[in-house]
Amino acid sequence: MQSRDKYRIALLSAYALALHGFESLVPMPIPWLRVGLANIITLTTLILFGFRAAMMVTLVRVTLASLFIGSFLGPGFILSMGGGVLGTIAMGMVLSLLPRIFGPVGLSLIGAFFHNLAQLVLAYALFIQRTEPVIIIAPILLLIGTVTGLVNGLVSDLLIKNLKKGEESLQNSVS
Amino acid sequence: MSFRETVKATTSGDRALLVFLVLISFAGIFAVKEALSHANEVSIEVDGRVKFRYPLDIDRSVRVEGDHGGLTVEIKDRQVRVTEASCPKKICERQGWITRGGIVCLPNRISVIVGGPEKNDGRRLDAVTG
Numbered sequence A: 001m002q003s004r005d006k007y008r009i010a011l012l013s014a015y016a017l018a019l020h021g022f023e024s025l026v027p028m029p030i031p032w033l034r035v036g037l038a039n040i041i042t043l044t045t046l047i048l049f050g051f052r053a054a055m056m057v058t059l060v061r062v063t064l065a066s067l068f069i070g071s072f073l074g075p076g077f078i079l080s081m082g083g084g085v086l087g088t089i090a091m092g093m094v095l096s097l098l099p100r101i102f103g104p105v106g107l108s109l110i111g112a113f114f115h116n117l118a119q120l121v122l123a124y125a126l127f128i129q130r131t132e133p134v135i136i137i138a139p140i141l142l143l144i145g146t147v148t149g150l151v152n153g154l155v156s157d158l159l160i161k162n163l164k165k166g167e168e169s170l171q172n173s174v175s
Numbered sequence B: 001m002s003f004r005e006t007v008k009a010t011t012s013g014d015r016a017l018l019v020f021l022v023l024i025s026f027a028g029i030f031a032v033k034e035a036l037s038h039a040n041e042v043s044i045e046v047d048g049r050v051k052f053r054y055p056l057d058i059d060r061s062v063r064v065e066g067d068h069g070g071l072t073v074e075i076k077d078r079q080v081r082v083t084e085a086s087c088p089k090k091i092c093e094r095q096g097w098i099t100r101g102g103i104v105c106l107p108n109r110i111s112v113i114v115g116g117p118e119k120n121d122g123r124r125l126d127a128v129t130g
Helices: A003-025 A038-049 A051-069 A075-097 A104-128 A131-174 B003-008 B012-036
Strands: B041-046 B049-055 B060-064 B071-076 B079-083 B101-105 B110-114
Touching (some): A003 A038, A038 A051, A038 A075, A038 A104, A038 A131, A051 A075, A104 B012, A131 B012, B041 B071, B049 B060, B079 B101, B079 B110
16 A cells, blocks of 8 residues: 555545544434435545545544544444445445446445445344334335435535546646 | 536436435335234233233233233234133133234233224224123
8 A cells, every 4th residue: 555545545534534523413313313424535535546445444434433432342333333334345346346337426325225234234133133123214214324325425426526626736736 | 516517417327226215215114104003012901901012023921910810911923812811711712822803801801902003903992881
């Protein structure tokens, strides 16, 4: 890994961490409901710098955020780690296997879907162990995830295009 | 790059996926609603008053005291039966496993009813005497 990549990953992780931390401060009608703003950074990293960088950013973000909030190795940490990792893997796989079909919005929807899927499975296996509440909550979670995934995808798209533009103008001014 | 341009830049795959997910989640919500209106709860009434409510999907057995010594209600695999009734004829015991409706033990004045919220399982009474 080049030092430039390390620098990028550190910077992007810091952005993701800031969004994650900010989000945990915003009160929500349901306590575990999250918009998943940090996924904007994960998705942007994935598209601009590849899967390994995106996974790195996710791991750094989830670990550090849980240390800051104080939920390291707790149930919230396990859920957000599982969701983050599976979401990133799903987005990475779709991007490399079917690169033309989905843009950032589609990838974000897929990421949100697998994020929720992982959290449901983990919550069921580790904490709830009753089928009924999981089945009741699954479609509601799916709907919320689709809406937040859509918003995050649009923001990522905007961010990616502006970053590319910024990078071009930066390179032009340097050279 | 404006927001409107970003929306226009979505691929047809993106849009199809969005529509698909929204449809699936609404279908899921309606399916769950439908499933929930079916029997999911066992309520045990003594003397016409609900004494216990148990979810149908957790196996257990409960002793219920009544006027005639009481009986035991067993919940297993989403089925319900009465065992060890202390009444003389043991009609309730002989009814065996049920998945819907109810078991009544008249001497004990106990009824075991499988049903969700009262309004939707057709339990409205025609008349009450006595």
